[in-house]
Amino acid sequence: MIRFAARHHVLAFLVLYTGFHLGAAGSAEGSGSLPDQRLQLFGHLSQGYAAADLTVLPGAPPSQLSTELGLVDEGTFAYRSLALQFRYRVSDDGSLVVQLAHERNGESVVDGFRDEVELDWAFYQHNVADRFRLRVGRFPLSFGAFNEIRDVGTLLPLYRPSAAVYGENTFTSETIDGLSWAYRDEFAGGSALEVDAYAGQYDAFESSPLAPTVLEPVEARDIFGFQLWVDPPVDGLRIGAHVQTLKQSGGLVGLARALGEESTLDDYLASIVYEGEAWFARAEHRWLRPSDLQPGFGGDFDAELSSWYAHIGRRFGELGTLLVLQLEGNHYEVSLSAFNEFVEFDPILDLGLALRYAIRPEVMLKVELHRYREEQVTSRLSASSAGVGGSVSSATGELSNAVAAATNRLLQVVELDEGTYGILAVSVSF
Numbered sequence: 001m002i003r004f005a006a007r008h009h010v011l012a013f014l015v016l017y018t019g020f021h022l023g024a025a026g027s028a029e030g031s032g033s034l035p036d037q038r039l040q041l042f043g044h045l046s047q048g049y050a051a052a053d054l055t056v057l058p059g060a061p062p063s064q065l066s067t068e069l070g071l072v073d074e075g076t077f078a079y080r081s082l083a084l085q086f087r088y089r090v091s092d093d094g095s096l097v098v099q100l101a102h103e104r105n106g107e108s109v110v111d112g113f114r115d116e117v118e119l120d121w122a123f124y125q126h127n128v129a130d131r132f133r134l135r136v137g138r139f140p141l142s143f144g145a146f147n148e149i150r151d152v153g154t155l156l157p158l159y160r161p162s163a164a165v166y167g168e169n170t171f172t173s174e175t176i177d178g179l180s181w182a183y184r185d186e187f188a189g190g191s192a193l194e195v196d197a198y199a200g201q202y203d204a205f206e207s208s209p210l211a212p213t214v215l216e217p218v219e220a221r222d223i224f225g226f227q228l229w230v231d232p233p234v235d236g237l238r239i240g241a242h243v244q245t246l247k248q249s250g251g252l253v254g255l256a257r258a259l260g261e262e263s264t265l266d267d268y269l270a271s272i273v274y275e276g277e278a279w280f281a282r283a284e285h286r287w288l289r290p291s292d293l294q295p296g297f298g299g300d301f302d303a304e305l306s307s308w309y310a311h312i313g314r315r316f317g318e319l320g321t322l323l324v325l326q327l328e329g330n331h332y333e334v335s336l337s338a339f340n341e342f343v344e345f346d347p348i349l350d351l352g353l354a355l356r357y358a359i360r361p362e363v364m365l366k367v368e369l370h371r372y373r374e375e376q377v378t379s380r381l382s383a384s385s386a387g388v389g390g391s392v393s394s395a396t397g398e399l400s401n402a403v404a405a406a407t408n409r410l411l412q413v414v415e416l417d418e419g420t421y422g423i424l425a426v427s428v429s430f
Contacts, residue, residue: 038089041430045082046153048366048425050106051075055419068168070106071421078104079159079423081151083120094126097139103151109215110168113205121175133182135198141176142196142227143242144269144284150174153427154364157324158354162309164328165286171265171305173202176223192231199224206251218251220265236280240271256293256301263292280322283310300337306330307348319358326352349373364427373418 052071070078083101090096101120104111123137140148146161153159166172178200186192206218225244232239244267249257257263266289274281288305295301313324329349335342354368 040087040089042085042087043083044152044154044427044429046080046151046159046425046427047077048079048159048423049075049077050079050421050423052421053419054421068105068108068110069163070104070108070111072107076106078106079425080104081153081160083151085121090124093128094124096124098122101151105168108168110205113215113217131184133180133184135180135182136178138175138177139180140174141225142180142182142198143225143244144240144286145271145273145282147174152429153366153425154320154362154429156427157311157313157322157356158326158352158368159366159423159425162284162307162326162328164307164330164348164350165269165284165309167307171206171267171288171290173204173220176200176202176225178223189233190231190235191233192229194227194229194231196227197225206248206256214252216251216253219249220246221249222247225267236275238271238273238275240269240273242269242271243267256290256295258294261292261294263290263294265290277315279312279314281310281312284308295336300335302335302337304333306332317358320356320361320364321358322356324354324356326350326354328352347374362429366423366425366427369420369422371420 050071052073052075054071054073070076081101081103083099085097085099088096098119099121100117102117103114119138121138121140123135123139125139126134128134142148144165146156146166149155150161150166160166176198178198180196180198182194182196184192184194200223201219201221202223204218204220205215207215223244223246225242227240227242229238229240231237244265246265246267247262248265249260249262251257253259268287268289269284271284272282285308286306288303288307290303290305293301293303307328307330309326309328311324311326313322315322327350329346331344331346333342333344350370350372352368352370354366357365359365
């Protein structure tokens with residue numbers, strides 16, 4: 001039996017071996033084809049080294065960047081993303097897709113919720129007249145410009161998409177177990193329309209701005225989503241919108257919701273993409289509106305969360321070399337009626353510059369440098385409500401203790417950390 005700690009090495013070997021040895025078998029018939037032309041193999045591997053110079057200010061709560069992205073001062077090679085995908089053509093219009101994946105992000109607490117090797121995708125896809133597409137099973141969410149390729153390093157301008165919008169933490173899942181229906185049509189003048197509607201469920205985990213290092217499994221059910229892309233009659237321009245609603249249960253019981261109760265999450269995303277011959281630009285803005293939150297310390301827990309990124313870059317040559325500048329950030333507003341408290345803060349403001357050098361279209365070297373800060377938490381407090389007495393501090397369990405400590409921190413003005421970090425990576429795909 002292979003130990004868990006070694007499975008990603010086996011998967012990495014399979015990705016490289018398949019890409020550079022078996023891939024040649026299908027070169028005459030098409031990329032990824034094997035002697036049985038109904039079966040195709042695809043894969044990708046990104047291996048990175050990341051190091052950070054962090055300045056943690058006294059009294060600061062844990063950094064979202066350090067807890068989610070796993071940044072450490074001494075540097076680490078534990079940044080990798082790899083996958084092996086099997087696509088079997090059942091008929092001219094139908095395919096079965098299975099993808100195995102492994103991902104690590106430094107010392108991220110999120111990695112504790114991942115298996116060494118996971119069943120990433122497993123779905124059946126049926127196409128009708130090149131316009132309609134049906135998917136059933138576990139498939140990647142149609143969400144924004146990057147979600148379906150978020151781990152394919154040779155297609156990404158930086159090592160990973162914006163952490164603010166495409167985070168690894170609360171309110172985010174790369175895949176969904178369910179059903180999707182998509183439609184695409186092209187019109188005169190070069191315009192086009194894409195629509196993708198889906199429904200299903202997924203299991204994830206959640207943390208809170210009040211306790212960023214505490215993660216608990218959460219169930220997302222009754223998910224309904226809709227992705228729209230419009231290509232206007234302007235070369236290279238795309239405009240998109242995404243809407244999703246779902247119910248959550250479990251997770252941060254005592255902070256986000258009571259035991260056995262559900263909360264609602266509405267998720268909105270606006271996208272604009274320009275792909276010119278040399279220059280390109282992308283910007284996306286996401287709004288999250290959780291509701292029906294029921295904190296264990298009484299009163300209401302209301303939150304409005306927004307995140308965004310914008311980048312601009314230029315391509316050089318035909319292989320895929322490019323230079324890109326990216327700015328990303330987010331803004332949270334949280335109110336706790338039990339304490340008559342309103343707090344707003346900016347967990348991430350990150351400026352990054354990256355060079356992606358293409359040795360071949362399927363082999364990329366990347367180097368990027370980021371300067372970031374997590375701005376101060378600003379609190380506007382009034383007198384605490386009478387009768388709240390002991391509501392948080394008397395709670396029991398490790399989670400309640402963490403919530404109590406975090407809530408106490410919110411009763412004062414606190415500055416977060418700042419610093420720089422860099423990533424050096426190689427990405428291959430086939």
